[in-house]
Amino acid sequence: MDSCVQELQFSYLHIPVTIKNKFLVHPSSPTTANQSPHHSLYLSNLDDIIGARVFTPSVYFYRSSSSNRESLFLKRLQDALSEVLVPYYPLSGRLREVQNGKLEVFFGEEQGALMVSATSSMALADLGDLTVPNPAWLPLIFRHPGEEAYKILEMPLLIAQVTFFTCGGFSLGIRLCHCICDGFGAMQFLGSWAATAKMGGLVTDPEPVWDRETFKPRNPPMVKYPHHEYQPIEERSNLTNSLWDTKPLQKCYRISKQFQCRVKSIAQGQDSSLVCSTFDAMAAHIWRSWVKALDVKPLDYNLRLTFSVNVRTRLETLKLRKGFYGNVVCLACAMSSVDSLINDSLSKTTRLVQEARLRVSEDYLQSMVDYVEVNRPKKLEFGGKLTITQWTRFEMYETADFGWGKPVYAGPIDLRPTPQVCVLLPQGGVESGNDQSMVVCLCLPPSAVHNFTRLLSLNDCT
Template identity: 65%
Template sequence: MAPFSSWVQERHFPDLHIPISVDRLFSVFPEGPIQARDGDTLYLSNLDDIIGARVFTPTIYFYIVGGNSIDTVVGTLRDALAKVLVPYYPFSGRLRETKNKKLEVFFGPNQGVLMVQAHTELSLNHLGDLNVPNPGWSNLVYKFPDEGDYKVIDMPLVIAQVTRFSCGGFSLGLRICHCICDGLGAMQFLGAWASTAKTGSLVVDPNPCWDREIFAPRDPPIVKYPHVEFMKIEDISNLTNSLWEVKPLQKCYWLSREFQAHLKSVARPMDSLGCTTFDAMAAHVWRSWVKALNVKPVDFGLRLTFPVNVRPKLKTPPLKDGFYGNVVCVACATSTVSDLVNGSLQDVTRLVREARLGVSEDYLRSTIDHVAVDRPTKLEFGGKLTITQWTRFSMYETSDFGWGRAIYVGPLDLTPTPQVCVLLPEGVVANSNGAMVVCICLPEAAAHRFKQLLCLMDTS
């Protein structure tokens, strides 16, 4: 292998089926009065109800605990959730469509969030490597038997499944509706839930703030940018077919902090602006993925999209502390196949950096207005890879509900949307040494080539 073989390691996980038995399903309601009555509604911004946010984000938490019965664990989680749902009451509502397919939150009787208690005869040892996501964990996250893909309307906005393993350990499988919060907002909500469970009394810091009206579109709307990220592009390449027609494999690669530092030094454009680790990593993964897939034709236009947190860039007005709605814009770098695979890694890093720096407050407002004028109604995959970075989320810090931190927090199955790549903090040691796990989908035929490219065996 290349000199980096100890710096880049493929992480293997077993092909699993986890048989589970559901013991009970029950709703959890806010334990006290909330700031909404039956019939009330809440405004969602165009950043909240854009097509890419109309999903549930599934995450799984694994805990090795002795001494706590599962009934005690479920009771602690339920009681804390009931307390937290008072200040975070929008999570207890439901979504519905209004005119022009816009979503809003509405409140009615008997809504609440859903909790599921389940068990399996397997022990956690059966699951293999708990450092990397495994599609075989899917039974640990609850889905309704007849639930369609991307269904968010009339659904509980938080679904939590606690599954006891025979060894006494357990998992917490969560689905949170992306329309209500982005990743940072979810961390705020989960931090409040965990702190409340740990102390037994309500802890919210900062106090949650709804305030979605600050992202209302302008009148008249002003769309200043082309917003290529939403454009429908006819995919005349072999890219989409190679990923959707044959079920691709989910692949996970552990990258040491040393490798990331080396990559950043190799990828840095020769100018005064430098680059971030994300710029270098996104450029390298995108280029390696396209090369490994051998995308044709070479003049086909590709897109790399990635969410950018716009909170630090908001000045008019600055965002209130405790705001937990969606404040992300989709940045988009573009290149032909030929330029991507034949150009230098520094050139590609420059493209990623330009896309990231191009996301400003002005761009955010233009995005909101674009959606008002021309609301995208389906996800567009033409020529696209989306990279999403979870390494900066306080996933492990907010995972202690009173029985210690989770040994793994993160996604489980990327294969339903195989044009998404996730950058994760390393599990167990929870980022203590800065290692990263890259999770990406590839057809079997391209996997070996991708690993070679990822290890910088081709440094042109």
């Protein structure tokens, strides 16, 4: 394997966790929601599109310190959350469906964010490598017993579990409803919560802004693009079955900055007119390697690569106030037949990814909002699709210092429930320094692991 591509290993283990207490955290002072018994908040079609109707789970690990006391840490987190829930009061509400299946946020007396305290008989050192996302960490994220998959209605919009280990270290497991904020909005909220805990008083920089009406659909709606990213494609390939009918393995690879530049150089060297981003080239390389390793058939089947594009910097007529923390991301979609994807050059696939990324403009975003208004997709489409999610853009480690230093690890846990998703993570943590490596995490059938590792490492022609 290329020395710049390192397959990462994690421990297969069972983490015993005992739930000690569960309690709701309410805003520390009255909010706008208290001024009316029927107060509700509008969600845009970017917020309540089917792909956002999920909880995004993540975990943060913190080493022990000489001043660790469980009750003090829990109180600091709880008090800070109560303070932050005043300006971020929508996170204390719940979701309900209104006309035509649209969602809105509503409020009631028994609402609030859910906090859970727990203990484990293990030490952090027993968990193995804390820099590699491990499905074994699932007990560190609270789920209600018997909770159905994708349940978001009537659920707390923020669920936080604090698990204390015997060494004095602890984890903070968070489930945050994607309908309320995208990744950038989540970092803004988390940064405010952490800074408030660290400083001992409310810190909001910037002040949170709701303003979801900015993205209301046009009247009448004007759908100007085909939006293949949301259209169903007949599943007549072996792709989805090979992932869902087997027990896929979660695999992670550390990719050095040097290797990322090499992939980009290969793509641009094959086509002198191509000037692409590192993401364009790496996404194309991962997509091709994944499809080749899975040996997708038939060759004339159309495949899709989707990925989120942050549209904040592409807005021209629509103006967002600083502090807006809602969803301002749009799915880009590249398409290719299996035959073209595995036989064309890396540069051609890279150009497909680049064109899909550049296609996402304010006009495209408004068209997507109108498309959802007209069609309102009811289910996630998996046919022939790989979705790449970039967490490399988020300052997860910098924003999560609650007063006891940066986390050892910050990020997702288990990708297996959605095995057609690939996550790109920053190489973070307190020991990482200025390492600009990325960690690529995705799911593979056991039979495809060797080939994917070989292809990803460029131990094959491109």
